[in-house]
Amino acid sequence: MRYGLVALGLLVFAGMSGCSSMGVEPWERDILAKSEMQLTTDPIEAATDDHIYFSKEASSGGRGFGGGGCGCN
Amino acid sequence: MTILSSIARSLIALAVLICIAVQPVQAADEVPDLAQYEGKVVIVDFWASWCVPCRRSFPWLNSMHEKYAENGLVIIGVNLDQVRADADSFLTEFPASFRIYFDESKELAREFDVVAMPSSYLLGRDGELRERHYGFKVKKQDEYEAAIIAALDNVE
Amino acid sequence: MVAVVAATKGQTMKKNDKMSISGALAAATCTLLGTAAVEPVEAQEEPGWDFNTSLLYYGEADDRVQDLSLKTLSRRTFVDDRYLSLGLTVDALTGATPNGALPQSFPQTFTKPSGKNTFTTPPGEFPIDDSFRDTRVAVTANWEQPLGRLYALNVGVSGSAEFDYLHLGVNAKLSRDFNNRNTTVSGGFAYASDELDPVGGVPVGLTQMQNVRDEDEPSGRAGQESKDVVDLVLGVTQVISRNFLLQVNYSYSDSSGYLSDPYKIVTVVDAVTGDAVPIPQPPNGEGPSHLNFYEHRPDSRSKHSLYARGKYYMSGKVLDASYRYMTDDWEIDSHTLDMRLRLPISDRTYLEPHLRFYTQTAADFYRISLTENEPLPEYVSADYRLADFDAITAGLKFGWKTGGGNDMSVRLELYKQSGNVSSGDLIGSQADRDAYPDMDAIIFQYSYLFGK
Numbered sequence: 001m002r003y004g005l006v007a008l009g010l011l012v013f014a015g016m017s018g019c020s021s022m023g024v025e026p027w028e029r030d031i032l033a034k035s036e037m038q039l040t041t042d043p044i045e046a047a048t049d050d051h052i053y054f055s056k057e058a059s060s061g062g063r064g065f066g067g068g069g070c071g072c073n
Numbered sequence: 074m075t076i077l078s079s080i081a082r083s084l085i086a087l088a089v090l091i092c093i094a095v096q097p098v099q100a101a102d103e104v105p106d107l108a109q110y111e112g113k114v115v116i117v118d119f120w121a122s123w124c125v126p127c128r129r130s131f132p133w134l135n136s137m138h139e140k141y142a143e144n145g146l147v148i149i150g151v152n153l154d155q156v157r158a159d160a161d162s163f164l165t166e167f168p169a170s171f172r173i174y175f176d177e178s179k180e181l182a183r184e185f186d187v188v189a190m191p192s193s194y195l196l197g198r199d200g201e202l203r204e205r206h207y208g209f210k211v212k213k214q215d216e217y218e219a220a221i222i223a224a225l226d227n228v229e
Numbered sequence: 230m231v232a233v234v235a236a237t238k239g240q241t242m243k244k245n246d247k248m249s250i251s252g253a254l255a256a257a258t259c260t261l262l263g264t265a266a267v268e269p270v271e272a273q274e275e276p277g278w279d280f281n282t283s284l285l286y287y288g289e290a291d292d293r294v295q296d297l298s299l300k301t302l303s304r305r306t307f308v309d310d311r312y313l314s315l316g317l318t319v320d321a322l323t324g325a326t327p328n329g330a331l332p333q334s335f336p337q338t339f340t341k342p343s344g345k346n347t348f349t350t351p352p353g354e355f356p357i358d359d360s361f362r363d364t365r366v367a368v369t370a371n372w373e374q375p376l377g378r379l380y381a382l383n384v385g386v387s388g389s390a391e392f393d394y395l396h397l398g399v400n401a402k403l404s405r406d407f408n409n410r411n412t413t414v415s416g417g418f419a420y421a422s423d424e425l426d427p428v429g430g431v432p433v434g435l436t437q438m439q440n441v442r443d444e445d446e447p448s449g450r451a452g453q454e455s456k457d458v459v460d461l462v463l464g465v466t467q468v469i470s471r472n473f474l475l476q477v478n479y480s481y482s483d484s485s486g487y488l489s490d491p492y493k494i495v496t497v498v499d500a501v502t503g504d505a506v507p508i509p510q511p512p513n514g515e516g517p518s519h520l521n522f523y524e525h526r527p528d529s530r531s532k533h534s535l536y537a538r539g540k541y542y543m544s545g546k547v548l549d550a551s552y553r554y555m556t557d558d559w560e561i562d563s564h565t566l567d568m569r570l571r572l573p574i575s576d577r578t579y580l581e582p583h584l585r586f587y588t589q590t591a592a593d594f595y596r597i598s599l600t601e602n603e604p605l606p607e608y609v610s611a612d613y614r615l616a617d618f619d620a621i622t623a624g625l626k627f628g629w630k631t632g633g634g635n636d637m638s639v640r641l642e643l644y645k646q647s648g649n650v651s652s653g654d655l656i657g658s659q660a661d662r663d664a665y666p667d668m669d670a671i672i673f674q675y676s677y678l679f680g681k
Contacts, residue, residue, distance in 0.1 A: 023411025023468045026190045027153035027182055031472045033123040036547050036571055037540055039466070039476060044283045044300050044676060045640070047316075052287060052672065056646070058589050058615055059555040059563040061460070061480060062536035068466055068474040071410035072190045073126045073208035073310060073375070126310075188409050189378075208378060211308040 026071060033070030113145045114224040115196040119176075119187050121153045122163035127191040130209040135170045137221060144225050145198070151176050153190070193217075197224050279304050279680025290669040293357060294324040304680075309375070314385075316369035322391075325357035327666040329493040329611035330521055331598055332356070333505050334658065338518040342492050344429045344442040347515045355666040358492050365391035371400075379406045387421075395424045402462075410468075417462040424455045427491035434525025435605050438494055440516030456486030472542035482532040494521040495611040496598045503657025506601050522599065524610040532557040547571040560593035561615065577630040583642065585622035591615060597654055597664045613666050617649040624672065635679040642672040 024032075031037060040046070046063070054060040118134060120127035138148050148171035154160040157175060164173065176182055185194060189207035197203045204220050281302040288295045298320040305313045330337065330350075337356060338349045350356040371385030380403065387398040404415035425431065430450030432439070442448060464478035496505050497520040505519035538551035553565040566586045573579045592615040594608035624642025631637055648665020655664060 023408055024471050025179070025182070026187055026192075026409055027119070027121060027179060028155065028471050029190070029468075030121065030123045030155045030159075031542050032468060032474060034542070037472075037474065037542055039474070039538075039540070041549075042638075042676070044281050044302055045674065047318075048283070048285055048298075048300065048672075048674060052644070053587075056614060056644075056668070056670075057563070057587060057620065058557075058559075058561045058592070059532075059534070059553070059565065059587075061462075061482070062478060062534045062553040062555070062565075063476075063538065063551070068413075068468060068476075068540070070124055070190065071406075071468075072124045073210070073378070 029069070029071050032068050033072075037068065039068055110147055111200070112198050113147045114141075114198055114221065116146070116148045116221070117151060117185065117194045117196070118148065119151045119153055119182060119185070119190070119192045121190060122159040123154070124190045126209040128163075128167065129211060130191055130193075131167050131169060133209075133214055133217075137218065138171045141221060141225060146221060146225060148172070149174060151181055153179060153182055153187070195220055195224055198227055276306050276308055277680065279306070279678070281676070281678050283674055283676040285675075286671070286673045288671050289324065291355075291357075292324060293668065294322065294326055294670075296323075297321045311374040312372070314369070314371045314373070316367075318365075318367040318389075320365040320367075320391075322363065322365060327355045327613055328358035329524060329613075330356040330496045331498070331505070331611075331659070331664065332662045333519070334662070335504075336518070337505060338515070339494075339521070340438055340441055340515070340517055342427060342429045344439065344448060346441055347517070349518075353662065355663070363392055365389060367396075376403075379410075380404065393425060393427050395426070397422050412468075413466040415462070415464045415466070417460075417464075419458075419460040421458040421460075422455065423458070423486075424453055425487060425491065426453045431487070431491050432523040434489055435522050435609065438517045438521040438523065440511045441514050454487030454491075456484060456488060458482065458484045474540045476536075476538045478534075478536040480532075480534040480536065482530075482534075484530045485528060488528060488530055489524055489526040489610070490612055491523075493524045493610065493612050495524055495596060495609050496521055497601055498598045498656060498659070500600045500602065501657055503655065503659040520601070522605070522609070524612065525608055526594065526610055527559070527608050530557055530559055545573045555589075559615070561589055561591065563587065563589035579628050581626040581628065581640075583622065583624040583626065583640075585620075587620040587622075589618060591617040597650065597659070598656075600656065613646075613648065613668075616665055617651075618646055618665060619649060620644065620646040622672075633679075635677065637678075638676045640672070640674050640676075644668075644670040644672060 035041065050061065050063075116134070116137070118130070120130070122128075134148055134150070137146065140146075150169055150171055150173040152160045152173055152175050154163075154175075157177070160173075160175065174181075185192070191209050193206040193209070194202060195204040195206075203224050206217065281304075283300045285296070285298040285300065287298070298318060300316070300318045302314060302316045304315075307313070328339070330339065332350075332353050332355050335352050336349050338347050339356060340347050342358070367387070367389035369385060369387045371383055373381065373383040375381050383400075383402040385400045387396070387400065389396040398419060398421035400417065400419035402415055402417035404413050406413050430448050430452050431454050432450055439448070460480065460482045462478055462480045464476060466474065466476045469475050498505055505521075507518060508516075508520050510516055510518070532555060534553055534555040536551065536553040538549070541548045541550075547570070549569040549571070551565075551567045553563075553567075555561070555563045555565075564587070567583075568585070569581055569583045571579055571581045592610065594606065594610060595615045595617075596606075596609050596611055598611065599605070599609065622642055622644045624640055626638055626640035628636065628638035646668040648663075648667060650664040652660065
């Protein structure tokens with residue numbers, strides 16, 4: 001079960017990398033440029049939660065990085 | 074005399090604002106009038122109100138207009154906002170000294186193959202594309218300006 | 230298709246040179262009126278500071294952990310999308326945490342980690358480790374900048390210190406955009422080197438809880454231990470549509486070194502009655518009243534996680550939902566489902582309900598208790614954080630923009646953990662008592678963002 005899920009995940013992952021036809025034109029990123037649509041809307045809240053759950057549970061992290069947003073420059 | 078001229082300036086400013094505000098929807102099959110730009114160096118700059126580097130480029134574009142308009146530089150700002158009201162309020166806060174068009178159908182953006190925001194196209198006096206810039210970097214301002222000067226002097 | 234203008238003045242145009250500027254009439258009007266009168270805008274002062282500050286209260290019921298924390302994140306923006314972020318967190322911790330021993334129908338006495346005295350737990354209660362936590366300070370520093378047009382680099386360091394723990398770490402991330410920035414692929418790496426300096430030294434795992442020691446009596450313990458953690462993350466962020474963003478990350482984490490908790494023990498119970506086994510008190514002095522062993526975890530752990538997150542915009546509302554699956558070589562599997570829905574109330578205020586579901590299976594060496602006279606296992610821990618349990622968080626956040634244009638918010642959340650103890654694991658009288666210290670906690674946080 002465990003390896004099945006990991007394999008499924010990697011497949012989704014690989015599939016996403018193949019989504020080169022998906023997306024929007026550069027001028028259609030107005031909504032994605034909004035602050036509430038960023039992946040890091042509240043870094044302190046995210047860090048707080050990460051720390052609380054890391055201290056109280058056996059799992060940690062997982063989230064990450066950049067992308068999305070206005071896509072400018 | 075001074076009161077009259079300041080009234081005149083205000084009226085012109087108002088007219089410009091109205092002019093920008095009542096810009097009609099771009100019709101796809103209108104014949105563009107290039108005549109007025111022949112022999113001039115043209116910068117076509119695609120921007121949107123939500124694009125932060127676009128906002129950074131405005132003061133620079135304004136200063137380029139101020140410096141080189143007399144030498145034959147024409148700057149055309151093409152707005153690609155999805156919501157026109159956003160562009161209008163942006164221009165109220167950051168007025169442009171160059172002319173602005175609203176490419177509502179985004180035809181122009183597709184014609185110019187815009188792949189990044191902002192995108193800027195430098196056309197020489199002969200109408201040929203000389204440079205294409207994706208993005209706006211404050212550190213490259215001198216480079217951009219040198220390209221304009223070269224175009225104005227008709228230097229390769 | 231817009232007509233190419235080649236005709237107008239006999240100019241030849243390359244494909245990309247088409248200057249199809251329509252609206253000629255309006256253009257003519259604009260030209261006529263001119264634009265000379267308008268004052269050009271001054272350069273916006275982009276480079277500057279912005280600050281993110283918050284005050285947090287975290288409190289668990291039943292005299293367990295309480296934490297008051299002040300957090301700040303200061304960011305200095307430099308020209309052309311370069312940033313320096315500096316974080317500082319100060320925590321004041323009090324309270325205690327279950328030490329792994331089970332409640333009994335009689336009082337139990339334990340030696341404190343310092344080895345200087347003992348504490349007694351009343352019947353029916355989970356023994357909680359009398360904590361000496363005081364202050365914790367954590368700092369982070371990160372530098373972020375673009376590399377060329379399509380790459381972005383983020384490098385940073387982190388450190389934290391508390392009375393018995395020191396952490397030092399470095400991290401780096403590189404991302405690259407594809408498909409007109411619709412796709413972003415990122416890779417990250419973090420290395421942490423931590424040092425434990427527990428009160429009373431590091432006990433030897435799977436040995437009996439020691440008696441109270443005199444000042445000059447050697448403890449037979451190591452003073453410090455260390456552990457190293459390496460984290461690797463690979464992620465893809467994809468713009469699905471104008472209002473839908475999706476992110477998928479795969480993470481791998483490898484820990485090695487001293488991974489046990491020096492303050493945690495495991496109760497030994499009678500194989501029939503299920504009661505803790507009493508032991509004789511030392512002749513001169515104090516010691517534990519019942520048989521307990523210090524826990525002992527493996528000296529390595531490797532974890533794999535798969536995480537997917539979507540942000541979806543629907544006319545002003547934003548749904549942020551994520552799912553994470555984690556599996557490791559301690560046989561722990563976990564699932565996390567986290568959902569937030571941002572609901573604007575006015576153009577200056579919003580409400581954001583939050584719901585989080587979590588479940589994990591136990592580590593293969595997790596035991597509620599050891600049985601008297603059974604051969605000692607190689608590894609054992611009764612730490613509730615390695616047990617089979619479910620947790621739920623429900624919260625509400627209210628945010629607003631101040632008159633000055635800054636952002637403030639408050640959030641209140643309830644976090645509840647409930648153990649999944651299989652009755653087949655319970656011996657004798659253990660069925661009459663709790664085997665997992667269920668936890669209820671409150672999270673209250675106030676945040677203030679200000680700056681440019």
